[in-house]
Amino acid sequence: MRNQDWKLKYQDLKLKFHDAVDVAFRLGFEQGAQNAQLQQAQQQAAAAAQPGQPGQPGQPGEDPNAQMEQQQPDGSELDQHISQLESMVGSQKPGSAEDAVLQKSIRDIKAFQFNMKQAAELKKSEKAIAGIAKAMKTPFSMNKTATKNLAPHAQKALNDQEKIVADLMKSFEDEAAQAYKSIEKTLSLEQLLKG
Amino acid sequence: MYGVSSSGKENIVLAIERMFDSLAYSFLGNVPKLRNKSPFFGSSPAFSLANIFVQAIGNKEPNFLERDVIRSLLASSFGYIEGLKNKTSSNVVEGVDALAREARISGSHVSYAQVAEIISAEMGKAKTQLKLIAEAETTKTRNMGSLMTIANDANRQGIEDPAVFFVVVRDGLLCNECKRLHMLDDGITPRVWKMSQLSMGWHKRGDDRPSASGEHPHCRCSLTQLPPGWGFKDGYVSFISLNHDEYKKQRGEE
Numbered sequence: 001m002r003n004q005d006w007k008l009k010y011q012d013l014k015l016k017f018h019d020a021v022d023v024a025f026r027l028g029f030e031q032g033a034q035n036a037q038l039q040q041a042q043q044q045a046a047a048a049a050q051p052g053q054p055g056q057p058g059q060p061g062e063d064p065n066a067q068m069e070q071q072q073p074d075g076s077e078l079d080q081h082i083s084q085l086e087s088m089v090g091s092q093k094p095g096s097a098e099d100a101v102l103q104k105s106i107r108d109i110k111a112f113q114f115n116m117k118q119a120a121e122l123k124k125s126e127k128a129i130a131g132i133a134k135a136m137k138t139p140f141s142m143n144k145t146a147t148k149n150l151a152p153h154a155q156k157a158l159n160d161q162e163k164i165v166a167d168l169m170k171s172f173e174d175e176a177a178q179a180y181k182s183i184e185k186t187l188s189l190e191q192l193l194k195g
Numbered sequence: 196m197y198g199v200s201s202s203g204k205e206n207i208v209l210a211i212e213r214m215f216d217s218l219a220y221s222f223l224g225n226v227p228k229l230r231n232k233s234p235f236f237g238s239s240p241a242f243s244l245a246n247i248f249v250q251a252i253g254n255k256e257p258n259f260l261e262r263d264v265i266r267s268l269l270a271s272s273f274g275y276i277e278g279l280k281n282k283t284s285s286n287v288v289e290g291v292d293a294l295a296r297e298a299r300i301s302g303s304h305v306s307y308a309q310v311a312e313i314i315s316a317e318m319g320k321a322k323t324q325l326k327l328i329a330e331a332e333t334t335k336t337r338n339m340g341s342l343m344t345i346a347n348d349a350n351r352q353g354i355e356d357p358a359v360f361f362v363v364v365r366d367g368l369l370c371n372e373c374k375r376l377h378m379l380d381d382g383i384t385p386r387v388w389k390m391s392q393l394s395m396g397w398h399k400r401g402d403d404r405p406s407a408s409g410e411h412p413h414c415r416c417s418l419t420q421l422p423p424g425w426g427f428k429d430g431y432v433s434f435i436s437l438n439h440d441e442y443k444k445q446r447g448e449e
Contacts, residue, residue, distance in 0.1 A: 142364050143363070143364060145362070145363075145383075145430045145431060146362050146363065146364040146417070148431050148432070149362045149385075149419065149430075149431065149432045150362050150364075150417055150419060151253075151419070153250055153251070153253050153254050154250075154251065154337075154341060154362075154417050154419065156250050156254070157247050157250035157251045157337045157340065157341075157417075158337070158364065158415060158417060160242060160246055160247050160250055161247055161333040161334070161337055161415075163242055164222065164242050164243065164244070164246075164247065164329070164333060165326065165329045165330055165333060167221065167242060168218060168221060168222050168325070168326075168329050169322070169325075169326055169329075171217070171218060171221055172218060172322055172325060175214040175215075175217050175218055176214065176314075176318045176321075176322075178210075178213075178214065179210045179211055179213070179214040179314075179318075180311070180314050180318075182206070182207075182209075182210035182213075183206075183207050183210050183287070183291070183310065183314060184307070184310060186199075186203050186206040186207055186210070187199070187203070187291065187295075187305065187310060189203070190199060190200060190203045190295075192199065192295050192298065192304060192305045193304060193305055193306070193307060193310065194303075194304030194305070194306065
């Protein structure tokens with residue numbers, strides 16, 4: 001007991017204590033960061049599911065899916081993960097079991113991303129079709145009062161007006177197609193066009 | 196930097212000119228300015244702006260005055276189409292030329308898709324504007340024809356300033372401006388005006404008098420005379436009494 005160097009023993013214990021504190025701090029910090037990420041993800045999911053709640057970014061009447069689309073407009077974050085995975089696969093030994101599993105995962109993720117994009121496109125098209133249908137002209141018809149109050153020649157003039165405008169718009173398409181062909185021919189002669 | 200050659204540009208302009216001349220011909224008929232432009236413009240099309248005018252004046256041979264009115268209406272419509280033609284051809288030439296210059300600088304070629312994109316964008320704009328011109332000009336021509344008939348009839352009847360009203364044609368699509376100017380507050384009785392009160396130019400939203408040229412391009416409301424002694428019952432034109440004056444009644448002067 002007498003031969004023991006207490007000072008050395010003290011310093012050794014102090015070092016161990018500091019190491020333990022460091023490890024505990026690092027573990028605590030990591031755990032805290034993970035918890036914060038999890039909490040943030042939960043908040044975002046809740047905001048997407050319940051648009052229009054006070055203090056949330058969504059507004060009443062908004063499409064929650066539209067908000068998700070805004071957050072990842074073209075799946076760029078997903079693209080990043082895919083490229084990261086691909087670089088990891090590159091470092092794997094080709095033909096190994098891990099390589100096959102990773103390749104399959106990438107294919108699945110790509111398919112999932114493609115489906116997501118398709119769904120978003122479909123949603124946009126659906127909205128556009130609704131807009132077109134709304135803007136489409138209803139067939140011309142006179143009300144009962146007009147039929148009685150208007151002279152027959154005035155009614156004929158109204159119907160002619162509809163026909164003339166409709167015919168003009170129809171011939172516009174044909175004439176525009178012809179003009180396009182002529183312009184294309186001119187540019188080909190100038191050797192400006194290719195493929 | 197060199198883009199499309201001057202002869203190339205001329206050809207593009209010519210293609211667009213041909214397109215608009217053909218459209219003007221099918222819309223306006225055989226107008227003097229188009230007559231010598233193409234061998235195909237020999238006879239008048241079956242339906243044109245002139246036909247609407249003839250229908251509006253009661254499907255009869257136009258007299259000297261009516262001929263002069265239709266001539267000036269056709270000239271004004273032709274002017275609008277010419278303006279649109281020049282604007283469209285300038286925009287297309289400018290767009291294609293810029294594309295060609297960019298391609299030459301980078302040592303590449305212009306793709307069909309790029310040219311199609313420029314032309315379809317310009318044609319899209321031109322189509323919208325042409326529809327607007329066609330709608331506005333047909334409405335104006337139709338109402339001017341009716342106006343000429345009303346003026347002639349009133350002259351024959353010895354009425355200095357005839358009472359007129361607009362017949363609203365489409366219930367579901369009646370705009371607020373037409374409703375305000377052409378209907379009484381009950382929503383069914385047409386509002387009567389004196390012909391001298393009508394504006395002859397383009398209507399501005401909010402004006403307190405209607406225009407004989409129509410209130411807006413897609414306006415289908417039709418100008419009609421209300422003879423003395425006649426009024427309205429449930430919105431329908433009906434004979435009331437010999438001394439009845441609907442204009443005065445509506446303004447509380449009777």
